Amino acid sequence: MSAPRSHPLAVITSLRLTVALLVLSIVLIFAATLDQVHLGVWGVQEKYFRSFFIFDQIPGTGFFFPVFPGGYFLGGALIINLVAAHFHRFRFSWKKAGIWLTHLGLILLLIGEGLSGMLQQDNQMRIDVGQTRRYSESFRETELAVIETTHPNYDRVVSIPAARLTVGASIQHPLLPFTLKTVAYYPNAMLRMRSQIPDAPPSVATAGEGTEMVATQIPLTTNPDEENWPTAYLELVGPEGSLGIFLASTMLEEPEAFTYEGRTWRLALRAKRDYLPFSITLQKFTHDIYPGTDIPRDFASTIHLRSDDGRDDREVRIFMNNPLRYGGRAFYQAGYANNDRTTVLQVVRNPSWQIPYLSCALIVAGLVLQFGIHLFAFFGRRRRPGRPVPAPSPIPS
Amino acid sequence: MKKHFALGALLLALAWVGSTLVPRGNTGEFDLTTFGRLPVLADGRIKPLDTIARTSLLMLQGRQYVAAGDGRELAPEEWLLDVFFHPELADTYRIFRIDNPDVLSLFNLGSGDTTGQVRFSFAQLQSGLPELDRQAQLADPVADAARTAFQRGAVELREHLEYYSRLKYSLAAPDGGQDLLADLGNPGRLAADRPGFQAMETYSLLRAVPPSTTSARFDDWQSLGHVLLESLSTGRVNPAVPFYAGLGRAWRARQPDTFNSLVKADQVVLSSRFPSVMRRCSIEAFFNQAEPFYTSLVLYVAAFLLAVISWLKWPAELGLAALRLMALAFLLATAGIIARMWLEGRPPVTNLYSSALFIGWGAVALCLFLERINRNAVASSAGALIGFSTLVIAHNLSLSGDTLEMMRAVLDSNFWLSTHVVTVTTGYASTFLAGFLAIIYILRGVLTRTLDRPTADSLARMVYGIVCFATLFSFVGTVLGGIWADQSWGRFWGWDPKENGALLIVLWNAVILHCRWGGLVKQRGLMCLAVFGNIVTAWSWFGTNMLGVGLHSYGFTNAAFEGLITFVALQLAIIGLAAIPRSRWRSAIPAGGG
Numbered sequence: 002m003s004a005p006r007s008h009p010l011a012v013i014t015s016l017r018l019t020v021a022l023l024v025l026s027i028v029l030i031f032a033a034t035l036d037q038v039h040l041g042v043w044g045v046q047e048k049y050f051r052s053f054f055i056f057d058q059i060p061g062t063g064f065f066f067p068v069f070p071g072g073y074f075l076g077g078a079l080i081i082n083l084v085a086a087h088f089h090r091f092r093f094s095w096k097k098a099g100i101w102l103t104h105l106g107l108i109l110l111l112i113g114e115g116l117s118g119m120l121q122q123d124n125q126m127r128i129d130v131g132q133t134r135r136y137s138e139s140f141r142e143t144e145l146a147v148i149e150t151t152h153p154n155y156d157r158v159v160s161i162p163a164a165r166l167t168v169g170a171s172i173q174h175p176l177l178p179f180t181l182k183t184v185a186y187y188p189n190a191m192l193r194m195r196s197q198i199p200d201a202p203p204s205v206a207t208a209g210e211g212t213e214m215v216a217t218q219i220p221l222t223t224n225p226d227e228e229n230w231p232t233a234y235l236e237l238v239g240p241e242g243s244l245g246i247f248l249a250s251t252m253l254e255e256p257e258a259f260t261y262e263g264r265t266w267r268l269a270l271r272a273k274r275d276y277l278p279f280s281i282t283l284q285k286f287t288h289d290i291y292p293g294t295d296i297p298r299d300f301a302s303t304i305h306l307r308s309d310d311g312r313d314d315r316e317v318r319i320f321m322n323n324p325l326r327y328g329g330r331a332f333y334q335a336g337y338a339n340n341d342r343t344t345v346l347q348v349v350r351n352p353s354w355q356i357p358y359l360s361c362a363l364i365v366a367g368l369v370l371q372f373g374i375h376l377f378a379f380f381g382r383r384r385r386p387g388r389p390v391p392a393p394s395p396i397p398s
Numbered sequence: 399m400k401k402h403f404a405l406g407a408l409l410l411a412l413a414w415v416g417s418t419l420v421p422r423g424n425t426g427e428f429d430l431t432t433f434g435r436l437p438v439l440a441d442g443r444i445k446p447l448d449t450i451a452r453t454s455l456l457m458l459q460g461r462q463y464v465a466a467g468d469g470r471e472l473a474p475e476e477w478l479l480d481v482f483f484h485p486e487l488a489d490t491y492r493i494f495r496i497d498n499p500d501v502l503s504l505f506n507l508g509s510g511d512t513t514g515q516v517r518f519s520f521a522q523l524q525s526g527l528p529e530l531d532r533q534a535q536l537a538d539p540v541a542d543a544a545r546t547a548f549q550r551g552a553v554e555l556r557e558h559l560e561y562y563s564r565l566k567y568s569l570a571a572p573d574g575g576q577d578l579l580a581d582l583g584n585p586g587r588l589a590a591d592r593p594g595f596q597a598m599e600t601y602s603l604l605r606a607v608p609p610s611t612t613s614a615r616f617d618d619w620q621s622l623g624h625v626l627l628e629s630l631s632t633g634r635v636n637p638a639v640p641f642y643a644g645l646g647r648a649w650r651a652r653q654p655d656t657f658n659s660l661v662k663a664d665q666v667v668l669s670s671r672f673p674s675v676m677r678r679c680s681i682e683a684f685f686n687q688a689e690p691f692y693t694s695l696v697l698y699v700a701a702f703l704l705a706v707i708s709w710l711k712w713p714a715e716l717g718l719a720a721l722r723l724m725a726l727a728f729l730l731a732t733a734g735i736i737a738r739m740w741l742e743g744r745p746p747v748t749n750l751y752s753s754a755l756f757i758g759w760g761a762v763a764l765c766l767f768l769e770r771i772n773r774n775a776v777a778s779s780a781g782a783l784i785g786f787s788t789l790v791i792a793h794n795l796s797l798s799g800d801t802l803e804m805m806r807a808v809l810d811s812n813f814w815l816s817t818h819v820v821t822v823t824t825g826y827a828s829t830f831l832a833g834f835l836a837i838i839y840i841l842r843g844v845l846t847r848t849l850d851r852p853t854a855d856s857l858a859r860m861v862y863g864i865v866c867f868a869t870l871f872s873f874v875g876t877v878l879g880g881i882w883a884d885q886s887w888g889r890f891w892g893w894d895p896k897e898n899g900a901l902l903i904v905l906w907n908a909v910i911l912h913c914r915w916g917g918l919v920k921q922r923g924l925m926c927l928a929v930f931g932n933i934v935t936a937w938s939w940f941g942t943n944m945l946g947v948g949l950h951s952y953g954f955t956n957a958a959f960e961g962l963i964t965f966v967a968l969q970l971a972i973i974g975l976a977a978i979p980r981s982r983w984r985s986a987i988p989a990g991g992g
Contacts, residue, residue, distance in 0.1 A: 015916075016912055016915065016916030016918070017916065017918065019912050019916075020909055020912050020913055020916070020918060023905050023908055023909045023912065024909060026905055027902055027905050027906060027909070027934075030898045030901060030902055030905075031898075031902065031937075033893065033898065034895045034898045034899070034942065034945065035945070037893075037895060037945065038945055042892065042893060042894065045893060046893055050893060114891060117889075117890070117891070121889070123888070123889070290442075291441070291442025291443075291616070291804045292439065292442060292605070292616050292617045292619065293439060293440065293441070293442060293605055294441055294442045294804070296441075296442055296803075296804050296806055297806055297807040298442075298804070298807055298810070299807050299810070300807055321807045321808060321810060321811075321886065322808075322810070322811045322814070322882075322885060322886040324885070324886070324888065331888050333886065333887050333888045335887065347887060347888050348888075349888035349889060351889075354884065354890065357877075357880060357884070357890045357891070358881070361877040361880070361881075364873065364877075365870075365873070365874055365877065368869065368870045368873060368874075369870065372866045372867070372869075372870055375863075375866065376863075379859075379863075383771075
């Protein structure tokens with residue numbers, strides 16, 4: 002190492018730092034794996050990998066403090082360490098070409114994973130046999146849809162991300178003749194009929210079907226077999242005053258409907274939608290099992306794909322390990338429901354999906370090259386008799 | 399003697415291996431061999447009755463033979479025949495293994511029945527079944543990972559008893575008591591047997607009746623109960639019915655001549671109609687009986703002992719003998735793995751059981767290569783040890799049922815199984831190998847005087863080389879897994895426990911290499927890091943499956959947890975041993991060797 006030990010550049014570029022960062026990454030990944038039992042795979046990604054620090058609560062207080070570096074921090078630090086080392090410490094030589102390639106691929110891989118974390122959109126589509134759909138729904142994100150259904154030929158939709166529905170927030174939109182005020186928002190709640198609970202507290206809702214219901218907030222679940230049911234109480238306020246407090250929940254199948262100033266409206270809290278420039282019709286779903294067992298052998302959806310511009314109008318079979326890639330999205334056979342009458346497709350949109358392929362190819366080429374060089378050098382030395390065989394030493398100096 | 403020791407050992411081993419490969423004839427009067435090769439459909443594949451008998455016994459009681467009440471030892475086929483055709487006798491065989499004392503206490507057995515016993519008969523357990531069922535139902539809503547040992551034991555025993563009862567309904571109605579063969583000629587009596595046939599159709603574990611055409615579709619195989627009901631409505635009797643009814647009567651009445659002529663005739667008919675199915679079943683039954691992995695396990699033990707002794711005495715001769723025995727065990731394991739691949743029509747690794755076989759195989763292959771470069775019996779001992787350990791692990795994994803299981807739809811891709819799974823398993827194997835070589839370095843250095851400079855340096859070179867190899871393979875394997883995931887469910891990387899486990903191995907190998915390149919560790923440090931690699935790999939292989947979350951964790955496992963903890967503790971103890979100052983080691987190696 003060329004710089005003296007105490008020099009800050011020497012610290013940033015040092016192999017000791019590399020090793021320390023790798024060990025910290027190992028600890029992070031191990032802890033995250035264990036915590037998956039409690040948080041579920043998405044919760045773990047948010048807490049451990051898509052974060053700069055992991056925060057923990059001081060027992061007995063509401064105060065959070067950072068306890069460990071998160072994925073973004075360690076990934077970023079590794080990139081800095083690597084890039085700095087290459088500029089400062091490494092001198093290119095053909096004997097080290099493998100290391101250069103490997104490290105270049107690694108930097109790309111880390112950047113790609115960061116981009117995926119920020120850009121990737123995971124949605125799903127549930128289609129019944131014979132049904133046509135032209136949107137996918139988010140697994141985790143919720144939106145409030147205010148739909149004007151006055152016109153017989155089209156609807157007008159104003160969609161508001163649930164993250165904006167903080168209590169007390171007022172939302173105004175040029176297409177809406179009223180403002181929306183969030184009275185309460187529960188990330189997960191249970192709805193029951195008021196008639197079934199004799200001693201329920203008075204309803205928060207003052208208008209619509211919500212007055213017949215009781216919404217109780219319950220803790221968020223991370224169990225992959227359970228769902229969260231976001232629920233909100235929303236007050237609609239026109240120039241002349243309140244129009245009433247409505248209940249909206251993803252648990253309600255039918256959206257709340259009302260009329261205001263001669264126009265008809267619907268109000269629904271629902272999974273966030275991504276509208277597609279094409280439509281998908283489920284023609285057939287098959288689900289085979291091995292005879293005499295309940296081990297699934299194959300799931301397959303035969304769909305009809307029609308693009309809005311009319312260029313594509315064809316039948317496609319989506320089955321296990323054979324997705325459809327179309328329109329910047331990939332559609333995978335993910336599951337089924339409803340006695341095999343409904344297919345569940347996973348829809349992934351990730352503009353950076355090719356980066357891991359490129360980076361991994363670089364790393365593999367680099368490793369093969371570097372270890373190949375060692376191996377040939379080792380056998381070359383062995384063939385010359387009478388000389389001691391030193392351990393191969395690729396230490397970059 | 400010294401001069402020819404290696405040759406003698408090899409010849410002896412060859413003779414023994416040869417003897418296991420000779421098809422064993424029938425020991426009694428009944429032609430059990432032919433019976434064992436008859437095909438049935440179970441668990442989604444066609445397999446010989448021999449496999450049914452053996453896997454059932456392994457699952458229920460952890461061993462393949464049955465001790466009858468009178469001290470006789472029953473072959474698996476004899477036991478199976480009793481279950482089918484002589485159930486009141488089969489109920490008295492002690493074939494249910496119960497390890498949990500709390501589960502045992504549900505059955506009100508006297509101390510005379512339980513002292514020193516872990517296996518019990520259906521008859522002994524029968525009176526406690528309602529209480530067992532109640533306890534198991536209480537445990538049902540509890541998630542698998544959260545169950546207590548008692549709850550797990552109760553649920554498992556109920557599953558075993560249910561399995562056994564369903565087996566009894568497969569070829570005859572166990573509580574009917576009627577003579578089906580006699581009833582066949584009498585439509586009135588046959589119609590009265592209907593409830594028994596319905597029970598057989600509902601509960602049968604096997605579909606023993608081949609399709610009437612030469613159809614190759616598995617769905618066309620039927621249970622005996624099904625064809626019996628069919629013949630009630632159509633009036634036509636399927637030929638399988640008189641066959642199994644006659645077989646049952648001959649077995650009960652102990653008439654070997656009738657029994658033998660029936661199975662022979664059936665074999666001839668089936669062989670002409672389904673030649674490939676029959677060939678496959680014969681080979682599988684032969685494979686079951688030859689037990690190549692057991693033979694290879696014994697050879698690994700012998701090879702390991704010879705290799706270790708060679709460090710003290712007769713290094714050249716014993717070392718060569720160890721290498722030869724290891725090579726023979728390797729060939730046998732190779733043959734076994736190829737036979738399994740042929741039977742299954744799959745790449746070598748399809749489930750946890752086969753991953754154990756393959757990890758051992760891969761590590762031994764590397765050791766054969768290393769031993770060629772350094773003839774000092776070090777690689778032989780490490781290879782034999784890993785080969786032995788992985789086969790023991792595989793044996794324990796085989797206790798959960800048939801190891802040639804069908805692939806779930808998500809995993810049903812020979813291309814990815816043969817690329818991703820094989821590469822990543824090779825990564826596991828090589829990381830383990832580096833760790834075991836390091837253990838040999840530490841144990842020989844601390845405890846014996848046999849670790850001299852050349853041996854130490856050659857070990858260091860081997861560990862370093864294998865870590866490079868392991869880095870490459872675990873990385874490529876992990877990447878291929880990412881590509882598979884991207885191709886099949888839309889994300890390259892999902893932080894699934896098994897993916898994380900594989901990544902940990904890659905990262906740990908990278909740590910070892912960077913420590914070595916940066917001069918942060920010398921020989922001893924390198925060895926400690928490599929031993930820790932064993933812990934990382936064991937976690938990735940088994941620990942992640944114990945979490946019970948994630949896409950990869952298809953149905954496994956509680957019992958292995960204690961084994962994992964013991965293994966980790968052992969590795970830490972060895973690292974602790976290495977931390978003893980060099981001056982206190984029994985082998986005096988100059989410190990600071992590179």
